Amino acid sequence: MPDFQYVEDKEFQLSERVESLRIEGARLYDGTGAPAVADSIVIVQGELIEWAGPADDAPLAGPDDLVLDAAGMSIMPGFIDSHVHLCAEHQRPARFDPMFIDHSELALRVLGNTQQALEAGVTTVIDCGGREYVTMTVRDAINAGIVQGARVLTTGPGITITGGHFNWFAIEADSDTELRKAARTLVKQRADHIKLFGTGGGLTMTSNPARAQYSVEEFQIVIDEAERGGITVTTHVHGTPGIRNAIAAGIHRLEHCQFFNEDGGISFDEDIVRQIVDKRIPVSLGMARRWRTDSSIEEHLTPRQLKQRAIRDERMDVLRRFRTMGVQLIASTDAGMTSTPFNDLPNLMRFLVDSIGMGIPEVIHSVTGRAAAAVRQGDRLGAIQPGKAADLRLVHGDPEVDTSALSAVAQVIRAGVVAGGPTAANGRRGAS
Ligand SMILES: [Zn+2]
Known part of the structure; x- marks a missing residue:
């Protein structure tokens, strides 16, 4: 149990925040499932999105705006991985190591796992079971700005x-x-x-x-x-x-x-x-890698998991029928389990596009707007709309042309802060 509690709910960050950031020219997937906007402008003010839409309709840039030229990129809300286990050790059978290290070491591992997610543009992770209250301690430290990592709900x-x-x-x-x-x-x-x-x-x-x-x-x-x-x-x-x-x-x-x-x-x-x-x-879906990748992970599986793996074609049929019947699917990885790292969500999304025919706006919606609404966070997370948290993910290219663009992270912004540094690498000051 943590020996202290943060009572402050408001999130703030240690690093310098970009007060006004203007991202120009990206293809916009807004997280609602709507078709992409080919040439967009997204304006971030502090930790919130102030404006987003077609470039032609955008307000003029102010002299102090930091302008990020994102032509040739796509912008989408930061992803939400709705099913992870931050306390688990994904490179070994999950039940062993985390039980026999002390809480402080485990907390550091949990933090590292949130950072691995954040680097892939997974700005929120939803933990679905860990050791005692370690994930709460890390969540609170991230929210208080003591350390940087993905937002944790647990x-x-x-x-x-x-x-x-x-x-x-x-x-x-x-x-x-x-x-x-x-x-x-x-x-x-x-x-x-x-x-x-x-x-x-x-x-x-x-x-x-x-x-x-x-x-x-x-x-x-x-x-x-x-x-x-x-x-x-x-x-x-x-x-x-x-x-x-x-x-x-x-x-x-x-x-x-x-x-x-x-x-x-x-x-x-x-x-x-x-x-x-x-x-x-x-x-x-909580769909760990054992459901989708090559045989190299099989040595890590229990006999029962190996049996389950043998029926994965049938499981894919279930997913296709879910989709046809109109089930609200959420792509999620079960990261921490059997060889599934915390940056794996874009890989799962590409797999779902290829294997069950999900569209790009649809699969992005499943890990943004839909995932946020499912945990009653839809009023603040999961869409590029005014008033929502500025959790943003810029990738090189267009995933509708080549799904590998889903993984080609150029920049990650969480609550208005450029992850890993206070300012955008190729930004410039002033009106365009
Ligand atoms: Zn799980």
Whole structure:
């Protein structure tokens, strides 16, 4: 537990802020899913976006504006990775190392992981389960401007059953009273959301991915307590019974959602998917590299994960059907798990464009406007619009011409501060 608490919510930064920054000539993807604006101007004032739109409609530059010539680049909101585990060590089986180092070393690793995300233009990470309250400590230090990193929203530890999935990064809760106590404890520790493990998972051999860990009533206890505290609940769910219980209880988001059955296969349930669509429940994919890349990572996987990997074509079919039926998909990486680093989100997005045919404005929307709305941060994050936080990502080229542009980071700005330095490298002062 942290031995101090910041009560100040307002974010401010150590480094010099660019008071008025004018980014000219980039192709604008605004994070709403709208088609790109070919020639845009984006004006940043302090930590907020002041104006954004077609260059022809823009107000004139002032004499003190710092002007960044972004011709040949694309600009988009800073990405939000909705499913990461900052306490995990992605290069090893995740459950070992982080449990046996002291809190201060773990906090530094967590900070390093947020910086790896930030360098890739992932300006916000949503942590879905870590060791005790270490992620809160790092979140607060970043918000207070003591250190630089991606903005962190976190559950702290998740909630699971005794011996259940992710129990080393969760509060174990089995009864109604224990669930209520666990949820209230997380609210007290100022969790930004709560992660409930609704089924078992591939990493935890004492858990069962096909079966529900909690009943409808048990889900409801946690959701009620979260809503009392003004936060949302997301749930890790693989098997259909867990998905069904979560939806019936009024869950806010679903993670993974693969319809695993007891035989280790997939039983797609169209009726449940219709409920997900009707209730507008976002599905965050939490799609670690083991679901998409070559065989070099297989030595790091558990036997059960290897079995799951064997059915990844079926999982891709599930995603295609989700998309066709109108599910609100959110690309998210499960970074920290099995060989998935914290800068991997652009790679996953390119994979989804290539494999299930998501469009570029659509896949950007899934990690910006939609991801922000899913954690009730849509009023301040996730779109390039006046009044929103100036979390911006400039890349070389146009991702609609070549998807590799999604990864070609030229500049990252978080809350109006150019990440890694106070001023834009090729900026100039004065009206154009
Ligand atoms: Zn996860």
